[in-house]
Amino acid sequence: MVSRRDFLQTSMAASAILGASGFGQWGRIAAQQTLSQDQLLQFESYGNVSLIHITDIHAQLKPLYFREPSVNLGVGDNKGKVPHITGADFRRLYGIEDGSRSHYALSSGDFTALAEGYGRVGGLDRVATVINQIRSERPDALLLDGGDTWHGSFTCHHTEGQDMVDVMNALKPDAMTFHWEFTLGSERVQEIVEGLPFAALGQNIFDAEWDEPSELFPPYKFFERGGVKIAVIGQAFPYMPIANPGWMFPEYSFGIRDENMQKMVDQVRAEGAELVVCLSHNGFDVDKKMAGIVKGIDVILSGHTHDALPEPVLVGETIIVASGSNGKFVSRVDLDVQDGRMMGFRHKLIPIFSDVITPDPEVAAVIDEVRAPYADALAEVIGKTDSLLYRRGNFNGTWDDVICDALLSEREADIALSPGVRWGPSLLPGDDITREDLWNVTSMSYGEAYRTEMTGEYLHVVLEDVADNLFNPDPYYQQGGDMVRTGGLGYRIDISKPQGGRISNMTLLKTGEAIDPAKSYQVAGWASVNEGTEGPPIWDVVEAHIRKQGTVSAPENDSVEVVGI
Amino acid sequence: MQLTRRDAILMGVGATFMTALPLHVSAAGEDAIAAFTGGADVGQGDIKLTAPEIAENGNTVPIEVSSETATEIMVLALGNPTPAVATFKYGPLSASRTASTRIRLAGTQDVVAIAKLEDGSFVQATSTVKVTIGGCGG
Numbered sequence: 001m002v003s004r005r006d007f008l009q010t011s012m013a014a015s016a017i018l019g020a021s022g023f024g025q026w027g028r029i030a031a032q033q034t035l036s037q038d039q040l041l042q043f044e045s046y047g048n049v050s051l052i053h054i055t056d057i058h059a060q061l062k063p064l065y066f067r068e069p070s071v072n073l074g075v076g077d078n079k080g081k082v083p084h085i086t087g088a089d090f091r092r093l094y095g096i097e098d099g100s101r102s103h104y105a106l107s108s109g110d111f112t113a114l115a116e117g118y119g120r121v122g123g124l125d126r127v128a129t130v131i132n133q134i135r136s137e138r139p140d141a142l143l144l145d146g147g148d149t150w151h152g153s154f155t156c157h158h159t160e161g162q163d164m165v166d167v168m169n170a171l172k173p174d175a176m177t178f179h180w181e182f183t184l185g186s187e188r189v190q191e192i193v194e195g196l197p198f199a200a201l202g203q204n205i206f207d208a209e210w211d212e213p214s215e216l217f218p219p220y221k222f223f224e225r226g227g228v229k230i231a232v233i234g235q236a237f238p239y240m241p242i243a244n245p246g247w248m249f250p251e252y253s254f255g256i257r258d259e260n261m262q263k264m265v266d267q268v269r270a271e272g273a274e275l276v277v278c279l280s281h282n283g284f285d286v287d288k289k290m291a292g293i294v295k296g297i298d299v300i301l302s303g304h305t306h307d308a309l310p311e312p313v314l315v316g317e318t319i320i321v322a323s324g325s326n327g328k329f330v331s332r333v334d335l336d337v338q339d340g341r342m343m344g345f346r347h348k349l350i351p352i353f354s355d356v357i358t359p360d361p362e363v364a365a366v367i368d369e370v371r372a373p374y375a376d377a378l379a380e381v382i383g384k385t386d387s388l389l390y391r392r393g394n395f396n397g398t399w400d401d402v403i404c405d406a407l408l409s410e411r412e413a414d415i416a417l418s419p420g421v422r423w424g425p426s427l428l429p430g431d432d433i434t435r436e437d438l439w440n441v442t443s444m445s446y447g448e449a450y451r452t453e454m455t456g457e458y459l460h461v462v463l464e465d466v467a468d469n470l471f472n473p474d475p476y477y478q479q480g481g482d483m484v485r486t487g488g489l490g491y492r493i494d495i496s497k498p499q500g501g502r503i504s505n506m507t508l509l510k511t512g513e514a515i516d517p518a519k520s521y522q523v524a525g526w527a528s529v530n531e532g533t534e535g536p537p538i539w540d541v542v543e544a545h546i547r548k549q550g551t552v553s554a555p556e557n558d559s560v561e562v563v564g565i
Numbered sequence: 566m567q568l569t570r571r572d573a574i575l576m577g578v579g580a581t582f583m584t585a586l587p588l589h590v591s592a593a594g595e596d597a598i599a600a601f602t603g604g605a606d607v608g609q610g611d612i613k614l615t616a617p618e619i620a621e622n623g624n625t626v627p628i629e630v631s632s633e634t635a636t637e638i639m640v641l642a643l644g645n646p647t648p649a650v651a652t653f654k655y656g657p658l659s660a661s662r663t664a665s666t667r668i669r670l671a672g673t674q675d676v677v678a679i680a681k682l683e684d685g686s687f688v689q690a691t692s693t694v695k696v697t698i699g700g701c702g703g
Contacts, residue, residue: 241621246622
């Protein structure tokens, strides 16, 4: 007699083998011939239910380059575990050949050379083709959007998310959950959500005044698919009013609320759910911890931390699927559900190679339509880069180095601070920088570039505070971003220490002097979560800087020394 | 993290430094526990404390305590200058031995609920609530 647990593990092993050989094969194919769309989408349907997961698109409608991080450190129980394995180590773990398409899509290393060979990724018209292909095999597949959809581009900012709403509606999702959407302000969010033709879910979206579940965002929705009663429970980003400006959506309260999650799981099971899916914006490590606490979730579709994993991670009897960001991947998960239990699964993380997958003409037309009014502004070239510009990494990214340089010079500051967000595509050396490119890494509804004085002591407090959001060994205390980027300021960080003991050797780079706790420094930054922050928009500051430079460079940045790994 | 001019002024008087480090148990907290328990051992058991991991607003943090068999539940914010928050009392006819309220936290600290049970024993539950100056999400 095979228990469900054995079944899951067998099926996990099978998927691992399938995945591994699949990846190895891709490598050979890449060396021998061009990969076709059919090969990319090849998938033998399994079981009776299909889930399609896409998350953290950040308003990226068009194909782009996106370099995965080379530094993504885990702490506590997650030290050395996926997704905290990068580069060559990641490839060895999954049996991915160096130089293969999977190397390019999933890991860092040789990015520029591989990008030139394999081309751009993403584009929601390509994503549409993949979704349509899956639906042609499984007409009642569920399409679930993990959120961070209505944020992150010039057109999204200027249409207050309408461009993304129009394009996503054309993809016909079944449900969605949220994070950056709320930075449009609660009034706009409510306006959009009231008109959505699909479910807007969040068991942890509460009314702030009464601490009661919000009426606009139901906790879950039932679907009958493949003869199976499926409950999809939404989990919005838990720390929205802390990581983003709470004053923009004061009516709402969030939090992990895993006890309420358990209540919802029990409730949907009692109402006959045979399969429980959690559509989550928790971040991967938080989802792993939650899966160990909340019993009865079969699948967590995980978003927020932008991790792309070629295999699900199994916690107890829950599988966690991480589907990357910026429209670069779509996950397909086929499940066999029998007698109210998930008996096995088959999974594929499908990389959207823009040159391989034919755009869906209908969705391409919608994208062209929403972009048309802004075509000239988007295409305007404001400069050039002779370095690879990217963002992902725990401590710095070259795009952020350019932004910090802009803040230092344009705002005449000693020190620049730039938020450790994980969105924003990459540019290759030699690329033009268009206004669209600049907005892809800066656009937000609170982009004012402030200038203020901070004492050395307070700067230390700031760095310690952000470091604890990233390196607290308990994932429930992590917010899922990266370390605040610093310009003009070097420091040493020991990620193994508790809060207050991580940051040392703070140095003012322009003089090489140690930061004096008692002295005040001129600090320029952007994306303050505080209401009433004043300053020019960050995109204007960076544009002025790039125009003056003509061609920007981002040399090796060794101003942060990392120890305790 | 990032500051407005107003915060910079506040900083000048040191107001926001409170968020720097986890605040430690004050003597007042230990005294309050000793007075409540009369020095008896405090174990684990029939007491549940629900608090957010990270406070959305340190000035008003929602918490909830519940127990099946408590006659009294004392709530302390151990890092506050005045740790005592409230003591809830229940009788045999209490329909549910639950209370929820909002508390102000001076900074990251442990919130503790100690219950005196019907059998005279004491149990406690602790939750670390982080009060942060905010950061940047993914």
